[in-house]
Amino acid sequence: MPVTTYGGSGDPTRTIRLLWSGPGAAPPSRRGPKAVLSLPDILDTAVTIADTTGRVSLRAVADRLDCTAMALYTHVANRAELLDLMYDRVHLEIDSPVGASWQERVNHWSAQVLQLYVRHGWIGEVSLVRPVLGPGEQQTLEYLLEALATSGIPSGSQITVVAALFGAARQGARMIREARQAPAVTATDDLRWWQERMAALAEFAPDFDQRFPYFTRLTRSSVATPAAGVRPSGTPLMETAARDQFDRTVDLLLAGATQGVSPAVPAGPGAAAADTGPGSPRTVS
Amino acid sequence: MPVTTYGGSGDPTRTIRLLWSGPGAAPPSRRGPKAVLSLPDILDTAVTIADTTGRVSLRAVADRLDCTAMALYTHVANRAELLDLMYDRVHLEIDSPVGASWQERVNHWSAQVLQLYVRHGWIGEVSLVRPVLGPGEQQTLEYLLEALATSGIPSGSQITVVAALFGAARQGARMIREARQAPAVTATDDLRWWQERMAALAEFAPDFDQRFPYFTRLTRSSVATPAAGVRPSGTPLMETAARDQFDRTVDLLLAGATQGVSPAVPAGPGAAAADTGPGSPRTVS
DNA sequence: GGCATTACCTTACAGTGTAAAGTAATGCCG
C-alpha cells in the first residue's frame, strides 16, 4: 500500500490534535535534531502568501521559510491538511457579532464571514462536507448559533440556516473576488463589458427577445442588467452587485426561516431524508 | 507584458459567436487545409472525459481526438473558454419543469439543475459573475423565470432568488460530490468518520462542551450530528444530508421570497447598492 | 503557378504535489 495520503487530510486524530494543541503542547525531549520550522510559522507564512498571490503552493511557502517544499511534510500531512489548518486559523479573526436584535447580530456575523472569505480566497478550496472541527471554525459557528438562539427558529431549521449562510458566504466571496479580477484585464469596465456582450448577442442571436421573453421583460422593466442603466464608468459595478446579492440572500434565508415554513427534522438522522425518495417530484433522474 | 490570455475567456464577441452559431454557420470556402477537428466534437469529448475523470485537461481531450493539445487552440481560445462552452452546452440537458403549482415547478427545476451540476462536477470551475450568455444557460434561466412569473414574487426579488438558487445548486452539487469521494478512501464509512473525529475531540479538547454550549445543545438534542444517531453502516449518510440540505435551502429561499420581506430594488442599478455603504452595520472592515 | 491563409504539430517552459531515498543532528540507553 504505497498510498500514505488518505482522503482530504491525514489521520483524523492527527489533524484534530494539530488543531487543538496549544502552544505548550510540544512534547519535551524528542530524539532528532532541533526543529527550525514550527507549525504556527508555517501556517502564518502560508496564509500570508496565499492572501498575496491568491494561491497556495508548497514551494512558495517553503521558499519564504528558506527550506525545501518537502520539509513542510514533516509538519503537515499534505496540501489538503495544510489548507484545513489555515482555514481554521483564519476563522479566529471573527469577532463576537454585535447588534440590538438577533437579526442585526446575524447580519453582522454574515458580513464578517463574507469579508473573511473575500480576504482569504483560498478558503474556497477547503472541503464543504467535512467540517474541520477546529477551534476557529467552531467558535465562528458558536457565534452564529448564539445569535440564532433567540430567533425562535426551530433547532431543526437552524442547522439548515447555518449551512446555507456558510454556503452563501462562500458563494458571495467568490463572486466578489471574480468581479475584482476580470474587468481590469480587458481594459474595459463592467459597463462596456455588458454593452459589448449585448451587441454581440444582438448580432448572433437576433431572435433573442422572442426566444426568452421572461428574461427580456425582467431585464428591461427592472434594473438587473447593468447595461440598461446609465452609470459613470469606472465604478466597480459587478462587485457592488455581488455584495448586494449576498445581503439580499441572507435576508431571504432569515425571512424564510422565521416563517416556520420549513418543518423541523422529525426523528433520526435518516428520517429527514425519507421525503427525498425517488418518487418525490423533486428528485429527477 | 507576456500576459496574452485575457480574463476568463477570449474576445467577448468571439465566445458569443461560438455559442450561438448553428450547425450551418461555417463560412464556406476557406483557404487553408480542411479541418478535421470540429468544435462540437471537441466539446462532446471534453464533456465526456471531464465527467469520467473528474477534471478537464487539454491533453486528455486531445489524446482522445488523436491530435495534440495545441491543436485545440485553433478552435478554442483557451481552457477557460472551453469550459464556458462546455458549461453552456450541458445546460441543454435541462427540461421544461413540470408541476401543478409554481413551487413544484421551481422544485423540479432546482432538482434538475442540482443533478446536472452533480453529473458535471467541473461546472464549479466556471466563473460566477460573468454569465456565459449562451443558449443553454439562457434557456435554463428562462425556465426558472417562467416558473417564478406566477409566484407573485416582485421582479426585484426574483433576481435575488434566481442567483441564490443557482448558487445553492452549485454549493449542493459540490457537497454531494465531495461526500461521495471522501469516505471510501479511509475504508471507514461516514458514521465511523464521525465517531473517530468525536473521540479525538474528546481527547484533545476536553472542555469542548463547556466552550461551545450552543453547538453542544443543538447536536445533542437534535439530530444534526450523525454520530449521535444509530444507523446501519454503509449508508451514504453524508450525501443524503447534503441532498436534504439543498432541498431545505430551496424551501427557505422560496419561503423568504414569497413573504415580501425583501423589498424590491428601487431605482437605478447603483441605487440598490446605496444601502451597503461603509456606514451600514452590515459592512465590516 | 505562386502565395496568402489556415490547421495542426513540435518543442519548450514554468509551474504543481509528492514519492523515494539520502544526510546529519540529536537524545536515550547501554
Place this chain on the structure above:
DNA sequence: CGGCATTACTTTACACTGTAAGGTAATGCC
C-alpha cells in the same frame, strides 16, 4: 561516554498542467 534509533530536513525525480513560439503542409484565390 559510545553507539544507535529517531527525527528534521534535503536531494532528486516523476507525472501532470496550460500555453507561448515557431515550423510544416494543405488548401483555395488570384
